[in-house]
Amino acid sequence: MxxxxxxxxxxxxxxxxxxxADISMTVAEGGITGLIGPNGSGKTTLFNSIVGYHPIDAxxxxxxxxxxxxxxxxxxxxxxxxxxxQQTRIYGAMNCxxxxxxxIPHRKLSLMDAFGRNTAEDHERALHMxxxxxxxxxxxxxxxxxxxxQQKLLEFAMALMNEPTVLLLxxxxxxxxxxxxxxxxDRLQRANSEFGITLFIIEHNMRVIMNMADxxxxxxxxxxxxxGRPDEIQDDQRVIDAYLGAH
Amino acid sequence: xxxxxxxxxxxxxALTIAAPFLFPNFKTQLATLWLMIIVALSWDMTGGQMGxxxxxxxxxxxxxxxxxxxxxxxxxxxVGEYTQASGGGIYVWTWGQYFAxxxxxxxxxxxxxxxxxxxxxxxxxxxxxxxFAIGTLGVAIAAGELVSNWEWVGGGQGISMPNYxxxxxxxxxxxxxxxxxxxxxxxxxxxxxxxxxFGAAINAIRDDEGKxxxxxxxxxxxxxxxxxxxxxxxxxxxxxxAFQLIHFEPLETAYQTINLGIFMVVCVLLGGKGTLWGPxxxxxxxxxxxxxxxNYFLGxxxxxxxxxxxxxxxxxxxxxxxxLRYKRPEWFGIRVESKDAATEGAS
Numbered sequence: 001m002x003x004x005x006x007x008x009x010x011x012x013x014x015x016x017x018x019x020x021a022d023i024s025m026t027v028a029e030g031g032i033t034g035l036i037g038p039n040g041s042g043k044t045t046l047f048n049s050i051v052g053y054h055p056i057d058a059x060x061x062x063x064x065x066x067x068x069x070x071x072x073x074x075x076x077x078x079x080x081x082x083x084x085x086q087q088t089r090i091y092g093a094m095n096c097x098x099x100x101x102x103x104i105p106h107r108k109l110s111l112m113d114a115f116g117r118n119t120a121e122d123h124e125r126a127l128h129m130x131x132x133x134x135x136x137x138x139x140x141x142x143x144x145x146x147x148x149x150q151q152k153l154l155e156f157a158m159a160l161m162n163e164p165t166v167l168l169l170x171x172x173x174x175x176x177x178x179x180x181x182x183x184x185x186d187r188l189q190r191a192n193s194e195f196g197i198t199l200f201i202i203e204h205n206m207r208v209i210m211n212m213a214d215x216x217x218x219x220x221x222x223x224x225x226x227x228g229r230p231d232e233i234q235d236d237q238r239v240i241d242a243y244l245g246a247h
Numbered sequence: 248x249x250x251x252x253x254x255x256x257x258x259x260x261a262l263t264i265a266a267p268f269l270f271p272n273f274k275t276q277l278a279t280l281w282l283m284i285i286v287a288l289s290w291d292m293t294g295g296q297m298g299x300x301x302x303x304x305x306x307x308x309x310x311x312x313x314x315x316x317x318x319x320x321x322x323x324x325x326v327g328e329y330t331q332a333s334g335g336g337i338y339v340w341t342w343g344q345y346f347a348x349x350x351x352x353x354x355x356x357x358x359x360x361x362x363x364x365x366x367x368x369x370x371x372x373x374x375x376x377x378x379f380a381i382g383t384l385g386v387a388i389a390a391g392e393l394v395s396n397w398e399w400v401g402g403g404q405g406i407s408m409p410n411y412x413x414x415x416x417x418x419x420x421x422x423x424x425x426x427x428x429x430x431x432x433x434x435x436x437x438x439x440x441x442x443x444x445f446g447a448a449i450n451a452i453r454d455d456e457g458k459x460x461x462x463x464x465x466x467x468x469x470x471x472x473x474x475x476x477x478x479x480x481x482x483x484x485x486x487x488x489a490f491q492l493i494h495f496e497p498l499e500t501a502y503q504t505i506n507l508g509i510f511m512v513v514c515v516l517l518g519g520k521g522t523l524w525g526p527x528x529x530x531x532x533x534x535x536x537x538x539x540x541x542n543y544f545l546g547x548x549x550x551x552x553x554x555x556x557x558x559x560x561x562x563x564x565x566x567x568x569x570x571l572r573y574k575r576p577e578w579f580g581i582r583v584e585s586k587d588a589a590t591e592g593a594s
Contacts, residue, residue: 077463091454
């Protein structure tokens with residue numbers, strides 16, 4: 001598998017805090033890559049750097065061999081590199097269907113298209129995706145009134161609606177009812193295998209990430225601590241130490 | 248469109264056409280009502296639908312007035328000479344010249360204001376929330392001061408429009424219908440716009456702009472276009488006002504930040520932000536309240552208006568339509584619907 005995202009030598013500081021120091025990693029096309037690490041280890045900062053949320057201090061980030069570290073958030077999103085948020089961000093005043101319809105891929109939309117209405121096909125896909133994540137019955141409710149877990153599922157469905165090439169998920173299972181987690185894992189895997197979306201996932205739930213990922217990177221104190229297959233990472237003493245605080 | 252809606256819209260349209268004949272003594276008040284509807288609807292395009300609360304839309308109203316004046320005078324006479332004479336010279340307009348000025352002036356006012364919105368928006372759309380409101384207010388205040396020092400357009404003395412060549416009663420009727428036509432066009436325009444993907448995109452910007460950016464929506468482009476469209480209608484309404492008032496000056500009439508500049512926001516808050524009918528309902532409520540207090544509580548009218556604003560802001564933040572949606576959610580399509588109950592196309 002070739003690399004679709006190549007991060008090399010990326011550093012990012014906030015004042016005196018070195019959130020990322022000389023990070024290099026790749027995300028393989030078509031695969032599921034995991035990113036783990038203790039709280040405050042710089043995972044979300046790395047995500048934010050990749051999607052253009054803030055400028056990086058040094059290094060290079062390439063998406064399909066194109067340098068994207070100087071591009072703006074919406075430009076990167078239109079390339080097909082999409083992210084979801086740790087705190088879950090949806091359009092609260094609108095119902096689920098409207099949330100889905102807004103999420104149609106705008107990279108395919110000319111200004112004239114924007115002044116048209118959504119097509120029957122758009123509606124059908126929106127309903128299909130809502131059914132895919134199990135929110136079909138709640139589709140006409142204001143999305144802000146849904147539970148946190150349901151909002152996470154909605155955000156995931158919105159991301160799928162956008163037909164991304166790569167999806168960066170920031171803790172997709174956090175705050176989701178344990179019985180729903182299995183369903184979500186299944187859907188993430190199907191998004192990967194059926195829709196062919198490359199996944200790059202930050203996750204604290206080890207059971208989830210060890211089951212899903214082909215390759216895992218572990219960050220600690222803003223530095224790349226370890227990388228490898230899930231079984232290698234699980235047995236890595238440095239990773240265990242980092243999580244238990246020996247580092 | 249359902250039959251019920253068709254009847255409703257038909258009745259309202261008939262009422263609009265018949266109103267100045269049904270209430271012949273209230274032509275000016277009815278015209279003002281339409282002005283309020285226009286500025287409220289166009290304010291809501293950015294304030295309610297896009298989440299950018301501008302306090303500077305009055306800039307477009309005032310600028311529209313001046314553009315209309317300059318165009319109308321300019322196509323017949325020299326503007327500088329005309330304002331120098333301050334009404335002392337003899338200037339006459341034929342019917343043809345008057346209406347040509349009106350048509351061109353109104354169109355030019357709209358287009359020029361749309362262009363201004365583009366340029367101002369380029370700078371101010373970097374601001375968020377209250378900073379945007381204050382920033383746009385600053386633009387409006389500064390414009391008023393600048394124009395009042397610009398002698399070519401009459402400076403602080405203001406500028407006079409040509410008198411209507413016909414009789415005064417007919418003039419009132421013409422002004423009423425101009426506002427009404429602009430208002431109806433605006434209403435139909437926004438009713439269509441909010442159904443499009445564009446409408447959905449600006450709603451997304453209102454609810455979470457960061458998310459909209461992360462989803463690849465062209466946020467700046469949509470914001471600029473929305474404000475420009477809004478400015479077009481405010482500018483055109485300002486142009487009609489210029490003809491209606493005949494004489495106007497910069498600070499109290501054209502760039503009247505504390506009157507119309509605030510009234511348009513109050514109308515929208517009364518009726519309900521971010522709804523199609525809210526600004527219309529709000530403008531009617533506001534205009535009735537204003538006329539009633541100005542007539543029956545003269546001397547206390549500003550107190551009453553202030554009290555109204557306080558009550559609305561404290562108790563009815565979502566306005567009339569918001570209150571209605573809370574009481575009757577099913578009228579707005581908010582419901583739990585299982586797959587079996589659905590009649591429309593399920594996947």
